[in-house]
Amino acid sequence: MAQQGVASILAVALVLVAFASFPAVHSIGVCNGVIGNNLPAPSDVVKLYQTKGIDAMRIYAPESNVLKALSGTGISLLMDVGNGALTSLANDPSAAPAWVKANVQPFPGVSFRYIAVGNEVTDSAGQKTILPAMKNIQTALAAAGLSGSIKVSTSLRFDVVNNTSPPSNGVFADTSFMGPILDFLASTGAPLLVNVYPYFAYKGDQQNIKLDFATFVPGSTTVTDNGLTYSNLFDAMVDSIYAALEKAGKPDVKVVISESGWPSAGGVGATAQNARAYNQGLINHVRGGTPKKPSLLETYIFAMFNENQKTGDPTENNFGLFNPDKSPAYSVTFYSWWTRSTPNERPNVYCAKLLDSSAENLHIKRRVVCLVYIHCIRCMQIQPDILENNPRSMAKQGVASMLAVALVLVSLAAFHTECSAHRAANPDGHTKGVHSIGVCNGVIGNNLPAPSDVVKLYKSKGINAMRIYAPESNVLKALSGTGIGLLMDVGNGALPGLANDPSAAAAWVKANVQPYPGVSFRYIAVGNEVMDSDGQKTILPAMKNLQGALAAAGLGGRVKVSTSVRFDVVTDTFPPSNGVFADLDYMGPILDFLVSTGAPLLVNVYPYFAYKGDPQNIKLNYATFAPGITVNDDGNGLTYTNLFDAMVDSIYAALEDAETPGVKVVVSESGWPSAGGFGATAQNAQAYNQGLIKHVGGGTPKRPGPLETYMFAMFNENQKTGDPTENHFGLFNPDKSPAYSISF
Incomplete structure (x- = not known):
């Protein structure tokens, strides 16, 4: 020293x-869904994550071949237990130790981060199994000496939050369901996992929700609520979750976005151009968090691949960043804002090149300019389970409450740039x-x-x-x-x-x-x-x-x-x-x-x-x-x-x-x-x-x-x-x- x-x-x-x-300014992950008959082998999937610099993955059930492929890579893992396993994990204390022994302990080289006990469980009988199963898994991890490194949570639909108009009014719709879960998360230091999809709000009310506002593209919709300025719907939705946590007396529970994405085909607004704008915007944006919590927001994009055997709305087959042959569905880059085109290129040179690049990157340019010239960190934002056991309800996403958010926010619209608001709140630039x-x-x-x-x-x-x-x-x-x-x-x-x-x-x-x-x-x-x-x-x-x-x-x-x-x-x-x-x-x-x-x-x-x-x-x-x-x-x-x-x-x-x-x-x-x-x-x-x-x-x-x-x-x-x-x-x-x- x-x-x-x-x-x-x-x-x-x-x-x-x-x-x-x-x-x-943490990582952004990508969900690895496997409902398809033409998807790459797990070893090839993991290699693709590595080559693209994706350092976190979500899987929707334990898959030994995936876990073996992940071993030693350092890729963090959010792993679901699978909705079909909830009943036994909740009712049989021996089932949880057996689950941990079979799916976690044999893979010490895997960087397990979270275990998700349930994904978008909406039926009342299923919801009653979530907390007991969480507690049993937590106890089993503790007995295995793993409770310090692996956190147990559950992944919820956005519509567990109600009264999201404006975001500062957000409250949990059912406190009798959410309250005990939040108590558990607070006691263990685990985050609340929430699936957040602005796409479904836009799809449900295009007249009042502007495409720019839904896809991180600068436009005429800039709105204020409770002294905070919003330039996109994603921030408004996430901040309504933070508001609900405050009202529930749990402001310190961390939020992790366990799914978010935009389809590239199959429905209204589902184009490659819109999907690229949203997902690239999301990658660039979450480093700076939201207006209410301007710090890194851990987020998982849905999904890695287009899955040809998903049922329901045709868009469900087209949320992938990549096609099954590993070719890009559209161009997306996983990078920090200082990524350089060559190893020795200075960051300011790279940024200058970015500023001269195509107009489609205007939303990225705005944030880079803001960061470089006023040191505004806020602006640095440059498988489901077996179908019969887990009918995913990604669709709808509580559209009614999201529309309420959007309608009120639009009515509050005022011109105010994202960076100037944050700079005023953080004059030292941090x-x-x-x-x-x-x-x-x-x-x-x-x-x-x-x-x-x-x-x-x-x-x-x-x-x-x-x-x-x-x-x-x-x-x-x-x-x-x-x-x-x-x-x-x-x-x-x-x-x-x-x-x-x-x-x-x-x-x-x-x-x-x-x-x-x-x-x-x-x-x-x-x-x-x-x-x-x-x-x-x-x-x-x-x-x-x-x-x-x-x-x-x-x-x-x-x-x-x-x-x-x-x-x-x-x-x-x-x-x-x-x-x-x-x-x-x-x-x-x-x-x-x-x-x-x-x-x-x-x-x-x-x-x-x-x-x-x-x-x-x-x-x-x-x-x-x-x-x-x-x-x-x-x-x-x-x-x-x-x-x-x-x-x-x-x-x-x-x-x-x-x-x-x-x-x-x-x-x-x-x-x-x-x-x-x-x-x-x-x-x-x-x-x-x-x-x-x-x-x-x-x-x-x-x-x-x-x-x-x-x-x-x-x-x-x-x-x-x-x-x-x-x-x-x-x-x-x-x-x-x-x-x-x-x-x-």
Whole structure:
């Protein structure tokens, strides 16, 4: 942690100050329906997901061939139990453990995310089975040590919400049905899954619901409700769900859109052009959430393929993004807004090309322009079960209530752009809402709380990720079943053994990972700030051996292996666009490994040490996220308001220079001490750490998406040696009282 390559950081700061001038974001999934006699084999389906960059899938019943194909891919899975299984799962407690044993436990390499207990169950008898079945599945997962990593919910039609005119009036139509389900979700931290289809509203009342408003295309319909501005029907529908959750006393229950789509043929408005406009708009849009909840909205598009054996309305056969031969039904791109046409193309160059492209992308252009020029994160929005057991009722979608939404919204129409509304609400340019930020749990102290109390404090403060610096069985036991994501170091002392003996890696995994299936392992850090050349030579062999051991244990797709490096592995960071790796002979093979496995590069980033080393040239405001200096980097045309962004963007520049631009960066440590040295005050620590929490949800100027970050540290540690500040990086004192006020 110490020093952080002060020389190179000072160079960043000095040059950026010289340039000073005044001021002038989760995945989207796709549902894999299988009601067809000409669909690709599961292995080919999974390959198509991978080649298209689709990192989440929904399936409507357990299919062993699909689960085998998904193993080790890292593709997240929402899996339905199948409506036909509800009765037995609800009435027979032994049925749920048998279901988990048959459909979950044999597939440890599958990244199970949610189990959906029921899909659009509307008959009263069926609805009565949902909650008992959910509870039995939850208990079975807990008994298998999996309740922390897999959430249990149910997937509902949109018309469980009523009085959606306007969205702020939304309430649940049947609180006696929904109330107990919401209580369960709140107690387990699981989301509410809802199928949301603006298509059916448009189909039902084209006179009052404009096509532009239904398909994310800019048009004359921009409406306001309760101080919020709506430019599309999808947002209005989702926000009515949020309003209903608030009225039910469950505002913190997360919403996941478990289905949404538009057909390309077979009915009114069902054209390839409209389907492309809606689905591409949906992909671009959900990164920024809705006006009421402007944060990432997890969404599953229906569906991957056109299914020729679905019955009912002809549109049901034509919701696919792809034809059964894997050719596109129409052009759709799964990308972040900064996707580049070539690996080395700068984001601003790509955006310029996009702005010059065809008029059909106008709705994308609007959001890119808004994002690039006013840093408005909101505008970054660039199988069913066997038929006899699950007659899908995708159609109708509560058309009456959706029409009410649309009619009232149209009557409220007023000209107001989406971006200007959000920018007014977020003048600092960052989206409100909680993004994943973790806290490092250091243990070099003789007065620290017990692991169980530590984990309780994480949960009470809403901290959803932890880093630990060595496997600690008591900590792992305390984390089991909590859902807290874990970054776990192997410990530098273990590197030689893990590097030289593959059996040592297998033994390490067997001792420290496999006994804890209820822990949400996220990353294994092989080495932390290893600087000596002998130690560095052990890192890559140890990483490879651990990766092999995890793969052999069926965990290679779920747990990623990386190493945590100091910031000064990057040099020439002035300006950030010039950043390169100081030693490519060392870093190059590590980056190749990360590319091959999809793991991120972990980097410890500390603006504090730069400020401490040169307070004359590095202003406190610039180092602590406080308003003050605004600087430009002529190399990339980007504007910086804080040193943290400049440092992280120099890492991205180095990754581009090393021809590995797709490697994700995770900031594995960052913090500010509250005592013990120059600039180390509670006021400065609070300013930096609170600023960091608020800031990383929007990312950096070069990569404006959520930046996974771990703050150092949870507690002040009284037995750390070295500079006195090392004892004062904690957010909390050992008695669990705050070192200063901080809010997650």
